Amino acid sequence: MPETLTLYSNPMSRGRVARWMLEEVGQPYEVRYLDYGPAMKTPDYLKINPMGKVPALVHGDRIITEYAAICAYLADEFPEAGLAPKERxxxxxxxxxxxxxxxxxxxxxxxxxxxxxxxxxxxxxxxxxxxxxxxxxxxxxxxxxxxxxxxxxxxxxxxxxxxxxxxxxxxxxxxxxxxxxxxxxxxxxxxxxxxxxxxxxxxxx
Incomplete structure (x- = not known):
């Protein structure tokens, strides 16, 4: 069974970059929106991102934060999407x-x-x-x-x-x-x- 891709985001955040990348990759994913403030500082979310901010991508047991890192990770994880050139x-x-x-x-x-x-x-x-x-x-x-x-x-x-x-x-x-x-x-x-x-x-x- 494929590992679940879950994006923690807010529609007024850099999470929009990660969501665009997920759409380019074309794999199933889910989005969990968090409001700014206390919702990003809960103990459960701080285990995902101790910075208490979005975006954060959870892929199986892996956690990736920072939008550029998420883009790089997804391009490498799903090479069939053709989003990372051979000459880099x-x-x-x-x-x-x-x-x-x-x-x-x-x-x-x-x-x-x-x-x-x-x-x-x-x-x-x-x-x-x-x-x-x-x-x-x-x-x-x-x-x-x-x-x-x-x-x-x-x-x-x-x-x-x-x-x-x-x-x-x-x-x-x-x-x-x-x-x-x-x-x-x-x-x-x-x-x-x-x-x-x-x-x-x-x-x-």
Whole structure:
């Protein structure tokens, strides 16, 4: 019997990235939504993720946290989905770029924090400008981050680009917008978004 895939998530979290990846993989899975606050701090859930946050993926007796790690794990665990290329140098680079320099610099911007120019070497990403320049170069050379084929790197880092474009923390450079438009057409992303959107709390009148 196949081992159960269970995703612990919240529809307003990075769990959306993991759910997109699960849809791309095409294996049966279940989602258990947790509200922010006490629900993520219960003793039972802290056994799964001591950080008390989502997403967390449980696969049989294995636990994987951090959205980029979940994407990498699923790509390796289900190779038939074709989401990890054989030549993996660019794949590894960009798979973790989103959870590293890109996310860090976007959050810094969203918080209104300005890193002094003489301290940029300490933060590991330099500036948002240089981070986006690196992405733009990669996506000018190929349609996807790891080359000519869609991969888990596009799920993990592409999600960060999409959120940044939506919420205005990433400037709408034509190359980045065209890339995100391409990803937005994927049926797996549309299914994942429909499911998570339907679980969103109702808007207050």
């Amino acid at each position: 140098s660019a794949y590894y680079r960009w798979l973790f770029f989103g959870a590293g320099p890109l996310e860090a610099t976007v959050i810094i911007k969203a918080l209104g924090v300005e890193v002094p120019a003489d301290k940029r070497g300490m933060v590991g990403f330099g500036s948002l400008q240089t981070t986006l320049d690196a992405l733009e170069i990669a996506l000018t050379e190929s349609p996807y981050l790891a080359g000519d084929r869609f991969s888990a790197a596009d799920v993990a880092t592409g999600s960060q680009i999409g959120w940044g474009l939506r919420f205005g923390t990433i400037e709408p450079r034509p190359v980045l917008q065209t890339y995100w438009d391409r990803l937005s057409e994927r049926p797996a992303l549309q299914r994942a978004n429909d499911a998570d959107n339907s679980a969103m709390p109702p808007k207050e009148e």
